[in-house]
Amino acid sequence: MSALHAPRKGPRQPRRHRLGAVADFPLGEFRLHEVEGREVAVIRTARGFFAIRNGCPHMGAPLCFGKVGGTMLPSDPDELVYGLEDEVVRCPWHAWEFHLATGRAVGGITSKRVIAYPVETGEDGVFLVVGGTRVREA
Numbered sequence: 365m366s367a368l369h370a371p372r373k374g375p376r377q378p379r380r381h382r383l384g385a386v387a388d389f390p391l392g393e394f395r396l397h398e399v400e401g402r403e404v405a406v407i408r409t410a411r412g413f414f415a416i417r418n419g420c421p422h423m424g425a426p427l428c429f430g431k432v433g434g435t436m437l438p439s440d441p442d443e444l445v446y447g448l449e450d451e452v453v454r455c456p457w458h459a460w461e462f463h464l465a466t467g468r469a470v471g472g473i474t475s476k477r478v479i480a481y482p483v484e485t486g487e488d489g490v491f492l493v494v495g496g497t498r499v500r501e502a
């Protein structure tokens with residue numbers, strides 16, 4: 365069968381992996397999980413659960429050793445504005461910062477991103493969602 369006549373693939377279905385109970389995640393501490401052969405760092409902050417690939421896109425540092433907090437925001441020359449508390453991880457090697465929810469670099473220091481995964485929680489636990497058709501951000 366030629367590529368022209370190959371059956372068209374439909375949208376990929378997301379796969380949910382149970383990581384444990386909510387109580388298994390102390391506030392502000394990364395927990396490492398192996399999911400589909402990838403090391404994923406999961407953290408619960410005051411802003412909710414976040415999951416990222418445990419490798420910095422710069423030189424591969426383990427982001428689970430990074431500090432999670434906020435960052436300085438763009439502001440006027442005579443202002444210092446701090447924000448995004450509990451939504452940013454700072455790489456332990458060279459201090460690049462990444463948004464935990466999107467994996468994007470703070471301040472555009474690089475176009476490389478950390479892979480970020482959706483996390484779902486409920487009475488039955490904490491789940492990492494892998495795969496599926498991605499919805500592009502506007």
Ligand code: FES
Binds near residue numbers: 456
């Ligand atoms: S390895 Fe992460 S910023 Fe360099």
